[in-house]
Amino acid sequence: MRIATYNVEWFNSLFDNTGALIDDDSWSSRWDVTKAQQTAGLGVVFGALDADVVMIIEAPDTSPHRDARKALAHFAARFDLRAREAVTGFTNDTQQEIVLLYDPDVLDAVHDPQNAADAPQFDGQFHMDVDVDAHPDPITWSKPPLEIALTTGSGPVRLIGVHAKSKAPHGARNDAEATRISIQNRRKQLAQCVWLRKRVEQHLAAGEHLIVLGDFNDGPGLDEYEKLFGRSGIEIVLGEGAEEQLFDPHAQMVLSRRFGASPSTARFKRKGEPYLQALLDYVMVSQGLRQKAPIWQIWHPFDHPACYADVVLRDGLLAASDHFPVVLDIDL
Known part of the structure; x- marks a missing residue:
């Protein structure tokens, strides 16, 4: 079985309110890429992936006037994809949903949010003292993780799709403000990862097969503030020092x-400067799945090498997004 996670930069901009593709020469929300170019690139990438399951990060919007499932159904039909059924979870107001696209002929998938005293449902609040003032702060997700119960040919598997908070100091007007916002954002991002790790431990304690995948906007050694906090969010979710x-x-x-x-899984264009690359996207598996x-x-x-040698796929990947798919092939 092939399971992938793919952050598609501003996928939402490629659809109108009916969910139809806007496949023309107008500019997409990607720099110097038209909607037609991005759509064609995505068709090439999704077709080449031929995945049973794709956790789409920055999927099309779900709101009173838009429906991610309808948009992705149109996209899958346009490119004759096996993965053609979409599952959404708790929606958000960022126009960037987390949506699972899967092949219904191979498996079943349902949104199955969990709740626990120390790890509440992801559309709620988690309380943690992030500013060291002895008062717990309410932590929320701008994009609540998508919890999926998969039924595969060899049994159940849990998936959690994640788009953790960015640490970038958006809106900063000077260096001091950028530092303050960066530290504040990192505190929130780490708190989200603590919350997520508590859910992970809940599933591991139950002996369930688990895959946590998506864009964490973080990684070991990624920025200078990691030294201030001791470790990255990735290390927290992986369970550094934990028994499992x-x-x-x-x-x-x-x-x-x-x-x-x-x-690296992402390649960002910076005006007048070289590209910046980073490892932001992960597919983490429990130890039982690691044995498969x-x-x-x-x-x-x-x-x-294979992506580079295939010129059509290479160009498609570059036109489709500033992130690249992370693919897991596993015997399920």
Whole structure:
């Protein structure tokens, strides 16, 4: 079975309010890419993936006037994708949903949110003292994680799709304000990861197979504020020091080697400067799934030999998004 996570930059902008694709030469929300170019690129990438399950980050909007499921059904039909059924969870007001697209001929998938005293439902609040004033602060998700119960040929598997808070200091007017906002955002991002880890431990304690996947906007050694807080959100979710940990080989590679070459899943364009690359997207599995011969790949067009050799796929990946798919092939 092939399970992927893919952050599609401003996927929502490619659809009108009826869910139909706006496949023309107007500009998409990607820099210097038209809607037709981005749509065609996404068709190439999703077709080449041929995945049974895709956790889409920044999926089309669900709101009173828009429906992510309808939009993705039109997209899947346009490119004749096996993964053609969509499952949504708690919606948000960012126009960037988390949606699961899957092949209904291979498995079943339902939104199945969990709740516990120390890890409330993800559309609620989690209380944690993030500013060290002895008063718990209310933590919320702008994009609540999508909790999915999968029924596969070999039994049940839990999925949690994640889009954690960005640490970028958006709106800062000077260096001092940028520092303050960055620290504040990192505190919130780490608190979200603590909340998520508590849910992970809930599933592990129940002996369930679990996959946590998506865009964490974080990684070991990614910014200077990690030293201030001691560890990254990724290390928290993986369960550093815990009896049972999740596993992602790309995270493990960076954690075990702070210097030298490292994998990346995103490539950002900066005006007048070289591209910035980062490892932001992960597919973490429980130890039981790690025993099922999993193979991870990052479809980075310049790091993955097969993606680079296929010119159509390479160009499609570059036009489709500033993130690249992380793919897990596993015997389920």
